Amino acid sequence: MGYECQEHEVTTEDGYILSMQRIPEGRDGSGSRGESMRQPVLLQHGVLMDGMTWLLNSPKESLAFILADSGFDVWVANIRGTRWSRRHVSLDPSTSAYWNWSWDELVAYELPALVSFVHQQTGQNLHYVGHSLGTLIALASFSEGRLVNNLKSAALLSPVAYLTHMTTPLGILAAKAFVGEIITNWLGIAEFNPKGAAVSRFLSTLCHNPGIDCYDLMTSFTGNNCCLNASTVELFLQYEPQPTSTRNMVHLAQTFRDGVLTKYNYENRVINIEKYGQGYPPIYNLSSIPNNFPLFLSYGGRDKLSDVGDVSLLLDDLKLHDGDKLTVQFVKDYAHADFVMGVSAKEIVYNAIIAFFNHNNNNR
Template sequence: MLFAGGKLSIRFLKKEGIIFAAGVLCGFFIRTLMAKSDASVNHQSQSSEDDNSLENYILSMKKQIEDWGKQSDSGQNNQKELAPECFMKVPEIIQYAGYPFELHTVMTSDGYNLGLHRIPHGKDEAEDKKLTQKPVVLLQHGLLADSANWVSNGRNDSLAFLLADYGLDVWLGNVRGNTYSRSHVKLDPNVDEKFWRYSWQQFSEIDLPAMVDYIIEKTGNKKIYYIGHSQGTLIMFARLAEDPDFNEKIHLFIGLGPVFNLKGIKSPIKYLAQFYNTLEMGQWMMGGAELLPNSEAGKWLGTKLHNFIEGNPDVKIHGENMLLNIAGFSPRRYCRDRLPVYISHIPAGTSIQNIIHFAQMIWHNETRKYRFDTEESNIEKYGSAVPPGYDLGAIKTPIALYWGSDDWFADSEDVLSILPRLKTLVKTKELKDWDHLEFLYGSEAADTLYTELAEVIKDFEIEFQNYESRHVDL
């Protein structure tokens, strides 16, 4: 029966092959992560006689997961009530917090439907001000994330809510392939491998301009403010560097945990860079593939692990979530009661090609467009055997950058290395001991950073309005 179905059989074999390959790579990655994690996380791995046996390791992990599920289901771990946002989508989270919400869909030039989430005004804003034109800010998430990043810390400590209450028209972006952008005019993400043939290069060249143009048209604002985190900064750097006209659409680019160079990256993801050719071969077999989507199974496991950890303080908390491990995080600095919310919404999925692109940046120690597997393919696509890079010196938009001294992904030295290339910096600030995700989930972020960001935008808006007024008078 297996070989009697023609294309269906071939597809089945390809799927089985990629699942097997992904399993082996993930097994290696988890083992490497446990062995190589930075000492600053105070991770003390427990070895055993069978530690070097991949088979025994996988069986052991499987048993632990099964035991965790049984224990938390039976109530043996003094379960704490989980935040209701664990089981909500972003629109529900926004409305649950008491804020207005609008859902918008943007179709890209190549047929992807992107979900845009809008908070048009603050929770307690006066009726006569709700319909007035406001300064607009677009918040753009990072790798393996979605718009939930900006609302997961609760109504009093989330950046999106604070900016809305500050009088801004807040838009939350979602790039192709994540939880809120899994739609295409022709391609089915569950069937068509071509759906997943993209990397952050397409986010920068297609998705980002589509979202910005839509917002400008919808609101009537000539320019918008932009706050990006991690990958959200990378795609803005790239777009501004190669598109002079796009610079005219952005008042101010604020980068949190900015990523462009990855030479000093400490994240365990760097150990995958040496395998990017292997991943490319797997992608070639598949024609494209999805990585780490947000699923109901993932939500279930995340909440079960949280309950188990709450009842077992000796368990290392960084074992909860792959993205948290990749980014490097200090849970003592987060809102602990919100941890299950974070886990329920990340990872939110991306393509293997996107991960390969990041691996290329690490392996070749440079930031260029996607490098195809043959010189002929690169020549056909770019006109050269080596993909083109990005000239940061061409950026005209004002830039403010914030980074953490304990960031595994946006290493301080990497951030400092790009500053001389940026001619329009208006503010730079290193936050002591902050990690990569503290910009989203930090318990002190609202008081120490978010208010400052709102004030920076306010000052720029006053200056812009004064300029517009002088221009009209002339």
């Protein structure tokens, strides 16, 4: 294919050893900028995915390659528990202790470690692209004032901050089933591996509910994607979905049920007080995101996970954001996966992201 790929390792403060891939230049060394001028970009995938998210299509259709060919220095993250990031300084993935985390830990430890590493390696502030869960952890981080000093801008695809309006029947059923200890005891596992026997049984049980069509699991969860190539979906199913922690899934389900973005709820007042100093978990206040931080949001009209109604709630939180620092794009025909695998995404979304990044290169 003609792209240089470097492997890097990042160790988080809580001991997880993460693998990152770097594409430092375009195909066969091409790209319009010199080495010192290349702007670093961190790509952060969504839940049950890994860094392959950005590499599944052809080089002319995959965001990682498009950015490299456009003169950017591309860094691809793989969150803890996925195929390339299953190591820890002292814990083994076969133990429940390894899986004792939710997206709170991604906010507190993972993203800061990744951003700091790229910043140190390149000596530059970076741009960020997140999809799905990758947008949620970014927004939560920004609301606490994390990362923004080391970032130039952020592009958020299928932004997830609220899940109240989620309309996928399978997703709603799963969210109602994911209740803390109940689901952990029922599954008997701390690792949520969609390809494992326990989760397969769980999904099979959900699929027997009336009105649930599990013939096409991707559509059942994400909505009717308009623009996926059959061979890309085949490749996706070969590499994905990837594992996450059961606790992470429970935390996402809490976000759906409670209609508010909070830290993990232990569903036990005493434990919440012990952890947080209060009976209810603290809220991530998205209106605290710095008003002058450049944000690009792109969302789809057919997305059943990042629903239009929930994006409206997010935009309401951002209503005081500086007008020239917030770019919002609505793609009527797109569902959740189109933003990372759609054959038309370059023309519709990625070119706009590149223009947004170039506009914000010298701002911070």
